[in-house]
Amino acid sequence: MNLNRKLSVAAITFIIASGSVFAQVKKKPVVSPKSKPVPVQLLVKGDPLPIDKDVIIGKLPNGLTYYIRQNAEPKNRAELYLVNKVGSVLENEDQQGLAHFTEHMAFNGTRDFPKNQMVDYLQKSGVKFGADLNAYTSFNETVYQLPLPTDSAQTFQNGFKILANWAGYLTFDPTEIDKERGVVLEEARLRGKNAQERLQQQVFPALLNNSRYATRIPIGKEDILKNFKPETIKSFYHDWYRPDLQAVIAVGDFDPKQVELLIKQNFSSLQNPAGEKPRVKYTVPPTPGTVVKIATDPEFPYTLAEIVVKHPATITRNTTDYLNDVRVQLFNQMLNARLGELLQKATPPFLFGRSTYAPFIGEQDAFTSIAVAKPGELEGAVKAVVAETERARKFGFTLTELERAKQDALVQMGNAYREKDKTPSVNFVNEYQQHFLSGEAIPGIDYEYNFYVSNIGKITLDQMNALASKFISDQNRVVIVEAPDKEKAKLPTESTLLQWISTAGQGLTAYVDNVSSEPLMSKLPEGTKVTNEVKDDALGTTTLTLGNGVKVICKPTQFRNDQIMITGYALGGTSLASDDDFTSANLAASIISGSGISKFNQGMLDKKLAGRNITVSPYISEFTQGISGNSSPADFETALQLVYLYFTDPRKDNDIWQSNINQTKSVLANRGLDPVSVYQDTVSAVLSNYNFRAMVTKPERLDAATLDKAYAFFKSRFADASGFTFTLVGNFNVEEIKPYLEHYLGALPSTNSKETYKNLDIHPAAGSITKIVNKGVAEKSTVQMVFSGAYDYNEANNLQMDALEEVLNIKLIERLREQESGVYAPGVRASYKKIPNGRYTITIFFGCAPENVDKLINATIEEIGKLKLNGALPLDIQKFAAEEARSTQQQMKENVFWAGFLASASQNNENPDDILKHVSNLEQITPQSTKEAATKYLNEKNLIKLILMPEKK
Template identity: 40%
Template sequence: MFSHFLRNACLAVVLLSHSFVAGAAPKPATAKPAAPRIAALKLDAPIPVGPQVKVGKLSNGLTYYIQKNTRPERKLELRLVVKAGSIQEDEDQQGLAHFVEHMAFNGSTHFKKHELVGYLQSIGVKFGADLNAYTSFDETVYILPIPLDRPENLGKAFQVLEDWAHGLSFDDADIEKERGIVLEELRLGKGAGDRIGKKIWPKIYNGSRYAERLPIGKEEVLRNFKPETLRRYYRDWYRPDLMAVVAVGDVAPATIEKLVKSHFGKLANPTPLRPRVYAEIPAREETEAVVVTDPEAGGNSILVRYPVQPVREPDTVRGYREQMVEGLFGGMLGARLQELSQLADPPFLGGGSGVGKLTPFYKSFNASAVIGPGGAPKAIEALVRENERVRRYGFGQAELERARKNMLRSYERLYNEREKTESGAYVAEYMRNFLQQEPIPGIAAEYRYATELLPGVTLDEINAYARRTIPADSGKLVIYTGIERADSPPPQGDALLAALAAAEKAEVAPYEEKTLGAQLIAQPPKPGSIVLETTDKQLGLTHLTFSNGVKAILKPTDFRNDQVVMSAARYGGQSLFGDADILNARYANAIVASMGLKDYSPLDLSKVLAGKAAAVTMGLAGYSEVLGASSGATDIETMLQLVWLRFDAVRRDEDLFKSFIGKQVEAARNRLAQPGARFGDAVVATLYGNHPRAPRPLRPEEFEGISLDRSIAIYRERFSSAKDLTFVIVGSFDPVKLKPLLATYLGSLPTPDIPTAWCDVGLRPVKGVVKRAVHSGTEPKSTVSLTFTGEAPFSEAEQMRLQALVEVLNIRIIEVLREELSLIYGGSAGGQLGRIPYGNYTLSVTLPTGPENVDKVLKATFDEFERLKREGPTAADLAKVKQNWIQNHRKALRENGYWLGRIQSALLDGTDPAAILTHEERVNAMSAAQVQEAARRYLNTENYVQVVLYPEKKAQAAVKEAPAASAN
């Protein structure tokens, strides 16, 4: 059900997606859409299956879900869901549930090896990004989005699903080839997280089977299993009574149902049936502390897990109401912990408490924190103290009202978008219904539940729930994980338990609610006026110029009913400040944002904005200044007020500045322990040397050079003026109603004269061939990084050719290095053209592999470079790229963010925004010869940087586990 999206963030203002795009002017959403009114809700009434979906079951037990949905048009989202995963593996099969998933792309009854992926790529389905699959403890899911521009695609897609269900080939030679790929995937996952996990999973899962059946499996099994062992898993568990077909998209349901029956009705269950048993998690009787450290850990953290309880998804209206109570409780408690993290000397960098799922059928109340300099006992004391404060005194009425407003607004937005929700969201909902029995009444029913039930939730009820959920006396599991440092020994388990016990017994006072204003701006600014208005009928744009010189471009759309997005950009940015100021300039926007607005801290601001969907970000990039904003259709004025305040109401808060810097220092210190981070730093250092403008993360000691007052001064210097800004606004609004608001808030922005041009700061990559080896990390892992750079004239046409080259490279990386040679699990190429501060290009390739395979990977990669320069892309590969681009573009044309981005980049780059209308023609006109020429130009083997990561030249370090401490 849609409330799933609200569980973890139901009390935060639901911000808008940053993927955005033409259409007729929409009808703006009303402030409070009316939910369907029928007879009064009965709390003990069962939750029905909503009318939007047809749920059926074949005689062999296979379940199917079918829904007609036109977002996006001419596309169908298909899933084959198997209710079996690694938990079902026998001792000699550990890792083979996941291996079966890999074999689904290696040949079947109707598709030879490589034929399936090649066919799907030819119709625009990209491997990895679109076509995919995953294996978990309790399920395996195959993901197949199908474009419907060709009639034959639909039938062939169902043939693919049927083959996955019972027609995999399991050829011995293909299994051996895939063995190397899966072992590379296992290698990729090795590191501190894996080492620590193997120590703590048995505790997390309290000795249950979950700790023994991690989906990736055991290396010795993967290396040595016999093919028949793999086939046995497939025969036992890929059966119709454990399967569901989910189909949501732009197809008539009757057509889909016919295909389901014809392709899956003939499947038979094996005899005898192995029982499908869910692993149980035993109850914890005693309190125990576990300390695990590793020299490469990414940070220090603490988890306090309260008793594990079985989960029962709501099957009545009363159960749904209880779930909303749980969401309100979690959001209010989270807000209190957020407040603690903003202290000048916070007890933790970030913390949270709430009820969370451990598996689909078990949950528990947890308290967790990322630990800062104060250490683990201080973090535990703060977490448990706040939990105790809530358990003893409960919440206040103001907290409940804010939480209620936010939750209602979240439901409202989902209801407003009910006819424009993406098919993928529905698919995920129906998968959860099959796997976890989550109800699927439909958003109309859920919105009705929210509007009728939430107002009746009382403070006494919430506080009673808090007392039940945070038990005073119960067995708890306390887990500390952290970096093993000689200069900073980890806490002992006894110390953690002592901190826990002390916090539970300590005296705590009731929470004090701070009195805040009811609105952002008491009196709107004196409006400016619109002095010029023109229209662009071809693109559906309205151009406005205000009396202060600020401009706006309006693009009303009907893509969403409750979404507005806005951006603005101009040149300048960090380039206008000297090297001595670069740290202050780089962090100016983050520092200012961390302190809030006007008289409000960030937490205060979230309280004032309760029930609103609006957000604004501003920042200084290397050569530009950018503003991004979003809101719901009824919250546009709030968004504009936030924009106005970002120019006028910078807030100075010494405590929040200290908190911000402290978190950055700790994060930087933790980052340096990670081999991947050290490798990334080496790539940047090799490419740019020690240039102060190089795009690298700071070292911990460098944060001492950041000044609060200088950072604020830099921010004010750039954002005290809106000179030369053009605001692009796209989404669900009425231009007639919007114009007066824009005149008030944009037309009144200050516009004193400031420079709005970039400066060349002299940042250039190294020239020639530079090779470097980096030794970091204890696992047998390597990564190859190749970066090609140089000068190149910028144009949209050339950018498209470079991107085509990158996509062809990605196809070849998968086909050659992965499928043919089994040298990698995954790798990727990326590239772009730039015109600031000079016409330039960057093309990079990143390939994780084993140390013993580095030379083979390099040779195979450079062989592909030379082949592309010599022969160009094959017609088939280029056609795959073009088809995927065309499919994505057609979908993007119905997204607000796409239009916003294209209009904004055209303004900044001086290109023609109307090029969006000729994209398909330009894609189709691109030739293999043009891509070949791009390969010769950009894959210049006389000018590139090669950095290779190798493990450290010493014995592998071992994760350390301190003796567990327990208290009865």
Template identity: 45%
Template sequence: MNFKHTFFLSAAVLLVSASGTFAQVKKKPTPSPKSKPVSPAQQIAPQASASTSAAQTLPVDPQLVKGTLPNGFTYYIRSTKAVPKVADLLLINKAGSIQETDAQRGYAHLISHLALKGTTNFSKSDLSAFTKNYKIIIKPDTNVMTGYDETVYRLTIPGDTADVLNKSLNLLAGWAGNVNFDAADVNDVKNAALAELKAASSLMKTRLDNAALPVLLNKSRYAQRNPKGEEATIAAADASALKSFYTDWYRPDLQAIVIVGDVDAKKIEGMIKTIFGNLKSPANPKPIIAYPIAPVAGTTVQFATDKDLPYVVTQVIIKHPQAVVKTTANYMENVKLNLFNEMLTQRFEELKQQSNSPFMFAQAGYSSFISKQDAFVAMAVADPRGVERATKTLAEEIERIRKFGFVATELERAKQNGLAQIAYEYEQRDRILPGNIATDYQRNFLSGNAVTGTSFKYNFYLDNIGKIDLAAMNALAAKLLTDQNRVILIQAPEAEKAQLPTEQALRSWFTGAGANLSAYEDNASNPLMEKLPTPGKVTSITTDSTLMVTNVVLSNGVKVLLKPTQFQQGQIILNGFAFGGSSLASDQDYVSADLAAKVISMSGVAGFSQTQLEGILRNKGVNVAPYINDVTHGFAGFSSAADFGEAIQLMHLYFTQPRKDAAAWDRLISQTKGSLVLRGADEISIFQDTVAALLSNYNKRGMTTIIPQLNTASLDRAYQFYKDRFSNAANFTFTFTGSFTVEAILPFLETYLGSLPTKPGTETFKDLGVHPVSGVVNKTITKGRNDKAISQLIFSGTYDYNDANNIDLDAIETVLYLKVAQRLNDTTGNSQVSVRSNYSKIPSSRYKVTIDIECPVADLDKVTNVVMDEINKFKQTGALQKELNTFILEEAKSTQSQMRQNAFWSSAMNVTAQNGDNPHKVLLRAQMLQQLTIARTKEAASKFLNPANLIKVTLLPEKK
């Protein structure tokens, strides 16, 4: 079950976020300097004006079909082909846990569970047939969110048939007004909710939330209405009481449906009027009562400790009234807030990048909070021994911004980033995912925020962002960064409780933060390359007229594959690879080699530190970084078409002038040690590390690094290993996919790739034999208190890598999932199983079939037996014809869809180049799928699901 009630992050979540994937930031198209090759970018034509000369009501997105039925029910419909033949449906109920009385705490949660059991017009058998026939997932964890003020149901469906749309609308109408209150189902959902409460109570995050929420919510009704509910009231609930709450609060005047996707809006509108028009409200509907959270004068301090928390987290939360965007004046304030957040982000990024930074992680921003409130939130994660320095630095930076504001260059970069982002959104306006659009409409229904559409937003930014001056931004900062209605929250390890500052000391750190402060100084950006290298020449160029891929060879031996497209306008995906990777490192230097590309990426290039490099690229749509994997090394990234010159310059500099930064190395080692400590306290990480050990046969290169190994790493050895790998460009093949023409991009290739250094000889990877343990392995881990079992079954072995076998393994993935899912839907609805197949040719041909199981502990044996039984049946009979048809149809549709995406072609070119495959195989996929037979699937199941090589790893909670 998803709950909308947590507004601050635990240290564990913060550190995962800090080390996880990066967000793609698209920048404003700008012309390249005249001294450089001409950019292949295309500019966006200005549209109609959107002035703010007077505060006007914002227009409604012209693509939105919105209406209200006579019974008060609201509907939003938007047709888009961004994802062909798919639609997102939301049913929004403007009531949640805040409507519960003291005796009803948890009822909103229980009813949302109960709805998924079936309705008076959509029985359990109807629901089961519906999910099976259309492969639609309906589970509490993914399809419903219970919040304080709302309950939201979501379906993602194939939107290409009238039947599935009609059934989906009837199901949502059943949830809206005709939920069953069968006594047995009520008992089931009560048990599930109590199990959730019990499992959550053992989690560090829950304990930290329970300590902080009463303070953050100022002992308001919100602090007493956790959407998960209370054990006593859940246990006492019966069908009659739940139905009474449902009748009071599930009614058409509080409800809306949102449908966004590949649908006919007019037909859907007619269906909604027919299906939802009969919903009725009670004779005397209860009013929605506002329960404000009273502001607190001054600052409140809260300390919380936990035995499982390995770090100290300092948070500053300053609450303000919610800003609802309805007029052009509101929208202008919203633009200012976006600029404010952009400048905050860059300030805190610089703090993190500084030599000897006090932070393991830090961030700040202003966003929505809860119950008609927004909040400024700043947070810092530090080693327990560094809590004073980290907290003081956090306090000082907040005070520096409040006291001195920002500087003109910061604001200009933020404006460029804002224009860049909105320009990209405008370019991609026909490709915005249905779920993102649906979320905007959800906000409109719940809070009244306007939905204007991308074209209006784009024009508003163009017309008005230039009117925002530094004085206005600094006034906004001073207004938001107040010491009123402020909470300072310290979360720390239980073992460090005695070492934490007193409340008086903590307050003094903030009240004294303004002493001896100086204004921020911005290091002005410089051009990435002052002098261009001596270019090489194109010595060979051929074009595959079928694939429209151009093969280029440069005079220094560098090979390039080019695939111009019109799929995602303004986007170019860049890749480059050579064979070798960390397989060429000695066992002694392996850890250093494994960290080499990471530290270079954190160090900058040439004479620029990483902070300076980020300053140069802030208004550029560029993200390029080196990597070193097990058997390859190279570059991966993307750029806007306008900024391709800077992207390929950066690639050149990573080759020729990598920077060696001791401070970056220290940060990397500190962050890595911190994440390793966190992994050691987390049962999921321990489970994953155990699987990794077995899949590598306990080879250290395939296992998670431990701290003693990390202590052997050296910056000098890492830097030298990096330089050795990138010393001979003739070993490299580069691929470029996206918005360019071959003619326009060739000068870039000659200038920045043709000038790269080369030397005689080639190198390739070493096969170090890092393979899974052979034979039968059964390992169980007992850790944590979550009342769920997690298990992985892994079949593996040597492999004849060819197209037929690859398709056979893909078929096993789909068909086995269909078989198991059908059995489990008929037996236990609280279990989740997935099937994944993997195969590779390099460094040696191997395959894996992995089956993931997550279920209640009591059901583990039953679910595992179902999986093994279906595997045995698969071997005996192969796929059923309808299962085979489903696989072939979905694969053909998926391939057709993917072939309209740059990422697909980029991956295809790289994989075929590395494996030495026929590049035309992608076009032959549909034909090869048609050759698949039931007999082949039977043979493949016997071959690849061999119990003689089966690893089983299971995670169970600790015994009480």
């Protein structure tokens, strides 16, 4: 149970009431927990934490551990995981990279699923390779994930056979090994052969104290991957894939007794090897004093410093551990809130700054401070980040900071508690995985919530103020600087760098917590009444029209207990800005959303909303402007107040403007060093036919932009709400929220201007175009092939386009990855739009060796030719239809899907009821329809090839 990780996945909901500081409608809807908290007192120091009563934990005679939990979300689905305490740290010298290679071979032949039969079988069951079916290898573990439907008994039962095949029955066919070598080498190329990898090679020996972790990077060594013998990888598998180091985790909508029987049937025959090797726990030995490492690379675009103070690892097993976890969470939150405030200054001292105490590696935790500097300003960045920790150490935190942090922590934990019957199965899997790998406690959400409510109030300011001194040390410390080669002459010496750190706390004063007790709104706006109401019983929606012309599409759901999603849009966007004013207009929404509202700057607003489950922010896109956000039912009125204030009283903050301009210029300064950035900038330019609006902003355009123009453009885009349509999705009753809608949305300004967007005709040029970018020192290429053209946007064509995308994706994985062994992860992305006019693009993308670019492009064209000639194979159509049906059925049980879908249908003037026929419409996909779609949309006469190649030597 990693507390910080657990809380980050939970959305926000539970609040501590902070008094009546808002003008409010009288009746307020509140969703109460189904059961009231039972106090959990910290009676005995170090009481062991209980194990969640809803999880079944067992162990087979051969040592294999299993975790089983029945969970209804998502319905008719299960998450099956095989977790192995096996990673790259266990490799012999001649096996470096083979832990990861073994993971690859699990999908290339097992006893019961030869060659690629496993992937084929699962795709036909609606499981998407890479997105659903996946695995990863780390230093200490290898984890396989298999999400499956449970309403198909045969498929579900076979899932356990698949896990057992991974656990003990890989075949390691020499032919398949040789084919996979190229794939793994391409993964290494895709993820590495860049500045980050080269810097890592310089830094890891110092950071990891020349431990085994520094020499066992999971991707391994290229010469070993190219040349190892099958016997070498078989030896690794034989030694380490064994039941006493394995766990099966099954969470989902199933009968736990049946699952336990399936585990016993499939895994009991696995045996541990005779004379098994001991599973050594490797560590990173502590380093006396401080180690400094300065590393540079010609292509690294930033200058940054990292200070890592390592401490012995703590595993949360008892109440003392857990309460300390809560303290650490509060400490991290308060310290980083202070660092965040520095970014709101007109001239922030850094581009990014953060300090966090968290788990590290090799039986260690670490207090890590990171400062990303503007060019030439490393000293100021380092001192600013270090100074905030020193300020906390010298003067401590304030009581108001601590109370806000406690409120926010309770919000997060309270949300997890309220949503406990809607928790996705994968959340439980992650907890049980950590329990197996490290022994971290899994007491369950009831215990954790009650523990929080009972004990967080006992955490004192003195306890919090003692943590900074505990975390800060000049022992077992590593200080790292990474920078571009061109900055090498300007970088500090080791002694200078340490002097910066040691003197950063000089002249500090205590932190002043700037808070306001004033209400967001002192007066309730009168608003306008609902003038029209239309129900759609098929979708369960109600569309309200208010007196000022605002439309509100309401869809009450029970998918989440404590969530209401809020979106609103109107047509216009930056398309209405002149070329001269575009840069100012394009910055407007980010500036306003960072400036606060009314008399509250953003820092004050964040503090005002502490302990409340609300996010609301304005946006302006190319063709629309609007609001996006969400809240709990209890905070819904406050969310609407924020919406009202962004329309009527946005704040203009010159410090935020200057900060954004300065930060953007600093990022642009070294952007040209990074090959990927240079390539992407070229892609943006070519695909927009060199229209500056779609390209990276140039410094001279930033210089010409002004805050006044940005503010005026924002005000103009939100001056008339009569063209706005809002969508509300979540746990509410339409009749109960009507008064809020009438008072707040009904009070938005309305001029009935009937504005719409302007078609600027920005799209890829017609014709056959090839653009090659020569950038980068590594032997690494990237390819994008972009087909584009006019498009008739409708449900039938959209379905055919989606099918073409997936079928082509299947074929290119088979050809470019499995047959050619030339790429790791080819991809196809089809996009189509109605606004401002009907257009489509189909982008094929992959990374590869430079010498293989032409061969793989030709192979891609060949596969496209087959589709044009014969259409898709029925098997590939079956795979697409199965996955599309499964994902659609799942998405229709999610608030986020409905919020986006209803807004999109409204914008495009579509009938939203069509979604109810989407699954049955999959029958329209045939070999002939895919043939016609390929011929129509994959026209080489409108093909742009964008290729990144290394610099010519």
